[in-house]
Amino acid sequence: MQISFLGSTREVTGSCFMVQAEGLRFLVECGLFQGGRDADVKNHTFPAFDPESIDFVLLTHAHIDHSGLLPRLVTLGFRGPVYCTHATADLLAVMLPDAAFIQEKEAEWANYDRRKKDGALKEEVAPLYTVAQAHACLRRLQTVDYDQELRPHARVRVRFRDAGHILGSAIVEVWVESGDQTRKLVFSGDLGMPGRPVVNDPTPIDSGDYLIVESTYGNRLHKGMKETVDELAHAINDTLARKRGNVIIPAFAVGRTQEILYLLMDLVRQGRLPRNLAVFVDSPMASAATEITLKHQALLDPETRALLAWFRASPDAPYLRVTEDVEDSMALNKIRQGAIIISASGMCDAGRIKHHLKFNLPRPECTVVITGFQAQGTLGRQLVDGAKTVRIFREEVPVRADLYTLGGLSAHADRDALLAWLRHFRQPPRCAFVVHGEEETALGFAELMRARLGWTVEVPRPGARYNLA
Numbered sequence: 167m168q169i170s171f172l173g174s175t176r177e178v179t180g181s182c183f184m185v186q187a188e189g190l191r192f193l194v195e196c197g198l199f200q201g202g203r204d205a206d207v208k209n210h211t212f213p214a215f216d217p218e219s220i221d222f223v224l225l226t227h228a229h230i231d232h233s234g235l236l237p238r239l240v241t242l243g244f245r246g247p248v249y250c251t252h253a254t255a256d257l258l259a260v261m262l263p264d265a266a267f268i269q270e271k272e273a274e275w276a277n278y279d280r281r282k283k284d285g286a287l288k289e290e291v292a293p294l295y296t297v298a299q300a301h302a303c304l305r306r307l308q309t310v311d312y313d314q315e316l317r318p319h320a321r322v323r324v325r326f327r328d329a330g331h332i333l334g335s336a337i338v339e340v341w342v343e344s345g346d347q348t349r350k351l352v353f354s355g356d357l358g359m360p361g362r363p364v365v366n367d368p369t370p371i372d373s374g375d376y377l378i379v380e381s382t383y384g385n386r387l388h389k390g391m392k393e394t395v396d397e398l399a400h401a402i403n404d405t406l407a408r409k410r411g412n413v414i415i416p417a418f419a420v421g422r423t424q425e426i427l428y429l430l431m432d433l434v435r436q437g438r439l440p441r442n443l444a445v446f447v448d449s450p451m452a453s454a455a456t457e458i459t460l461k462h463q464a465l466l467d468p469e470t471r472a473l474l475a476w477f478r479a480s481p482d483a484p485y486l487r488v489t490e491d492v493e494d495s496m497a498l499n500k501i502r503q504g505a506i507i508i509s510a511s512g513m514c515d516a517g518r519i520k521h522h523l524k525f526n527l528p529r530p531e532c533t534v535v536i537t538g539f540q541a542q543g544t545l546g547r548q549l550v551d552g553a554k555t556v557r558i559f560r561e562e563v564p565v566r567a568d569l570y571t572l573g574g575l576s577a578h579a580d581r582d583a584l585l586a587w588l589r590h591f592r593q594p595p596r597c598a599f600v601v602h603g604e605e606e607t608a609l610g611f612a613e614l615m616r617a618r619l620g621w622t623v624e625v626p627r628p629g630a631r632y633n634l635a
């Protein structure tokens with residue numbers, strides 16, 4: 167039996183692993199490469215194998231860096247099932263067509279630029295995949311419940327366990343029979359940070375012959391939740407009561423938006439924010455993700471279910487408004503004070519958030535609350551780095567609003583939480599493979615695992631293949 171590491175090797179995107187045994191071949195994850203110079207090339211040259219030869223795909227969760235190349239796999243000939251949880255399938259039904267729409271737009275712009283430059287177009291840029299192809303891919307999804315045994319193949323057993331990262335996210339346990347041996351592989355997917363609202367804590371796993379573990383924050387400790395919540399409460403109270411402006415919160419549509427909503431509602435319930443809080447969610451994707459979250463209430467943690475019950479029953483619950491269309495969204499730009507606007511994208515480089523920043527950044531009485539990681543080169547990063555002016559829709563926009571950066575919200579386990587999760591293994595795996603972390607982080611975390619746990623650890627290079635016997 168062999169495993170090949172086709173993505174998220176010494177980087178954080180493009181998750182994809184191929185397991186092969188005699189007469190059997192399957193993938194775990196099929197993620198899009200994002201950011202970085204050669205992401206485009208990697209996406210367009212994927213896959214380096216025959217898609218028809220794959221029996222099935224196991225998918226840990228809906229994030230595009232884990233799922234975003236599935237439409238390409240299907241378009242190029244994969245005919246088998248893709249197994250994931252119900253909530254993941256619901257999220258993918260929104261996220262994959264949206265990713266395809268972005269690909270189509272990017273190709274259109276690239277062709278427009280080429281035409282402008284060269285007059286005529288020698289070769290059209292084709293999108294990585296189209297919206298129609300994304301919809302075709304969705305038909306390959308087959309859903310599984312957490313903790314149920316799945317038999318995707320006569321010699322393979324699979325179990326999805328709650329990873330506590332986003333709604334429907336899973337750790338995948340796979341037992342593969344090869345010859346007269348059965349080996350258990352554990353794919354951590356992305357592991358959540360214990361104690362965070364909305365989703366449950368990651369399920370402890372106590373055994374496995376081989377472990378493939380993420381390391382996104384393998385070198386960092388997150389700020390405490392208490393100081394993060396205190397800072398959020400202060401930012402909002404100061405803006406609404408003293409400065410009399412608006413609070414703009416750029417947030418990732420899936421996961422982060424729901425977490426922010428939880429924190430706001432909880433602060434109102436505790437009496438730390440005013441009861442008449444007006445909260446607007448202005449992002450079609452965030453609205454869809456929030457709706458899907460409410461549909462899968464059984465997957466939410468007990469604190470969140472209790473809060474939802476309060477929200478429905480209490481006259482003190484704040485006014486929550488989800489914008490329906492562009493007119494609704496534009497109407498928000500007329501509000502001068504008292505609004506809390508949560509919008510995407512989380513890094514401020516696309517989507518409706520750009521309009522809200524354009525209108526509110528120049529006003530000192532307003533506040534922008536950054537709630538997540540801001541990659542190099544994004545508008546969000548410029549703000550975090552203290553830019554005095556930024557360019558939005560080809561206009562110079564002065565930055566006069568206050569800026570808060572909340573460090574404690576993360577959908578990923580930090581270094582100590584990862585180690586604590588690993589310590590649930592009763593025996594060391596034969597080998598643990600560290601993936602889904604920047605090179606330095608992955609190497610550092612592997613070293614830490616060797617030192618603290620005494621395990622055999624590898625940090626695979628792109629395309630590396632290992633024998634699992």
Ligand SMILES: [Zn+2]
Pocket residue numbers: 227229331356
């Ligand atoms: Zn993820």
